[in-house]
Amino acid sequence: MILNFWVLSQILGLVVVVLLGLYAALQGVRILLRWQPGSASEEQLELEKRSYLVSTLVQYALAFQVLSLLLFVVTADYLASFISGAMCAFGSLNSNDYGFRALWVKVAAIFAYSSWLMVNHIDSRAEDYPLVRPKYALLLLLLPLLLADIYLEVRFYTSIKADVITSCCGSALRSLENPYGFVAMSFPGEVAMALFFLTFTAALAALFLHLRTSRYALFSGFAALSAFLSSLLAMFTFLSPYFNVVLFGLPTQHRCPFEVLRQPLVGYPLYALLFAGGVSGLLVALAEFLKKKPSLRESAAQLQRSLARLSLLSLGGFLAVSVAFMLIFYAMVGTLFYH
């Protein structure tokens, strides 16, 4: 159990998000039950007004969630000094069963909220609001995610035991018993590296082709998502040492994905690019389904293009920064293949 200002403010922020989420869900249920398409009744007007509230609330929830993810990692990093054996966020998150689960739920939540907001955005641009029911049903599905988020995070803080020694990135990522270590060890540096460049090439090429021909949307989304996932894998395996060596002069065995955040000017933009690329990539694919509804086709297609462009630029930016650090590393160390 650990309770300090950092933890308190994190929980306070989450409570705010949960309250917003619950309120939005409540409104959503109301809309779901009483929505009458084509009706001009006063009640319908009232529900239309409420739908603005819901989308604003979800927008807030998304913005706060991004902030909360950031703070969660930062807090975990800070808590490392209270946990024996932990030296960075990895150690804290790894110190009990809830840390990493909370992190992944938060990451998933960002994808989910963004998806909902896009569906909502497109739907509200068609005069017949064709997706009202599925949309608000989906909204209710976001609720468990939100509750899981706060549950896991609170459990994480309450389960921290300062005197139980945990293993940090250095050892855990080399041990087959740790799930992350297991994944990291089953992808030797060269394999992870090949996968990384392969998925990025596929994603960038597909997005580019999609922008040219407006085909391959599903493949683009799939490839962008793969690039996102392979980047996460890369940060746990071969990629993070380039940053850690160049920025902090750490030994190459140090494969911690969180270390780079200690240089906020590099770390935050880096992950921002990655998330922007991944999320907008997913949305490109999602928009393809929305295009099937005739009244949504045009606005969905329009948004899809902007998202594809965003995804292309973000993933390209992430790749460019990564390659730049690899080259600096090369200039410093004299080799790229340190593994």
Place this chain on the structure above:
Amino acid sequence: MIRCERVTKVFNRGRPNEVVAVRDVTLEIASGEVAVLRGPSGSGKTTLLTLIACAARPTSGRVFVLGKEVSRLPESFLTRFRREHIGIIFQQFNLIPGLTVLENVTAPLVPTSTPPKEAEERALRLLERLNLAHRRSFRVRELSGGEMQRVAIARALINNPEIVIADEPTAHLDTSLAAEFLEIVRSLREEGRTVVIATHDPLVYEHRLVDVIFDMRDGSLVGVER
């Protein structure tokens, strides 16, 4: 251009204070016409105007404006349609007191992608046309009634609407100002705009500009004069 089919508007339906403000009204106004809604106070003129102006939806019946059915449109689209095609001159001017004349006139363009420069240029052109350019940075409180009226007109025209709607436009004006207003209506008609005016001022409905008069009593349409 504007067509109402058996339009009814009920307020507070199912409650003791239920009011049928507009009852089963069917009418048609052609493009470029000047139409007048005439009737005593409480006869439902303003309510019918809100329906034509896309500011509210009817309880039943259908309203077509510029060939589009607007009676079933969700609020946001209704608003957008109104913003793009309709200019409204309100019963009580409805100017925003804290703003300057220029800011009042450009207020409808704020939630659009019009750059502020362009909005101001458009507003200035209108103010010049209405002989108000010298008042552009006055606050609304510092204006006379006739000037307020013209600011309200400029604001109604800022989006270059096909349809201009005026609710009791001459109620607060003296005879010469009312005549001035009718001159403006004439120029609007010459530009090909449709004008709908609710009034019980003979000065307006007896003017030869008027193409058609709809008589209203207790929410119902009781007569049409062409």
Place this chain on the structure above:
Amino acid sequence: MSLRKHLNILDYAARFMLRRKGKNLATLLVFTLVVFMLASVVMMMGSLKKEAEETLALAPDITVQKIVAGRQGLVPLSYAARIEEIRGVSRVEPRVWGYYYDAVEDATYTILGVESLPFAVVEGSPPGEGEVAVGYAIAEKKRIRPGDRIILRDYRGNYVKFTVAGVFSSSSSLQSADIIAMPRATAREFFGIPPEVANDLAVYVANPAELTNIAYKISLALPDARVLTRAQIRETYDAIFGWRSGIFLASIIGALLAFAILVWDRASGLSAEEKREIGILKALGWSTGDVLEMRTYEGVLLALNSYLLGIILAYLHVYQLGAPLLKPVLLGWSTLYPSFELMPALSVEDLLLIFMVSVVPFLAAVVVPSWRASTVDPDEAMRGI
């Protein structure tokens, strides 16, 4: 989607607020005050933590005290010899030190008997036999310079005159601020500590990994000893900071709640004039979403301005003025810290954190009232209500 539209609405929101200066100023001030308090505490805590960390860096790996009848007693030097026999111990240093109450200044100093000064002398030289060196806070408060005399009352009640050889400071001002250092033999004489005992023993260990193990061995070998490792001291520090700042933060979070209620109240209680303006805007072709967006920008503008203002004020308060409003509360264990300078220790993380507990609840508190205000029907405005 066009950005232009959002900029237009933002611009209108800014002017909407500026037209209601009085109302918004009050909220701005309260909000700024909340952020200011919060940020001051966070900054102060950050600095103290940094200080403590540096102090700890100077602390020995293990401190050994003797417990007599449940209280701390003097440690025989024979204990030092026994500890030195334990494998892995690289050095044992008997320490002589004590507290000294200065009735004139009503302050408590720490007198430290040292062979070599662990601090950097900024003026003069390290103390020789019969000489002392003082921390700069004392030097400033008592207006002493190297070469001056200082008179202290020893354990027998005799006034002893010392020559001040030097003034020292360290990167960790928290520790060196109230210290008077003198050679160990002089300190023994001053406090009347016999030569065969010391206050405690500082134990240094060759391999930090063995620290816990060695501490355990010491406590086995010397059952009446209290063995403190650096990690334990650190926990004590953290507990003190945690406790002191905890009280403060709890009250600030209380203030935040009160503030959120105030904000809710203000945001819901729109003036008739504001309501009218919003109604007119709706009638002019602003949608519910547009008005809601405008009101949201209002909240965001207010929150960001207060946030920035609060942070800047707190920065000036803590790092330029030395936190006069907080110091008595957070540093209550010594009355003497006259020119105690806090090291700037403000990180992006701290800023995010303060944002999370101030701006986020504020925005959340205004969203529903803002929405309610934006749902006026346009036809109501047409009727001129």
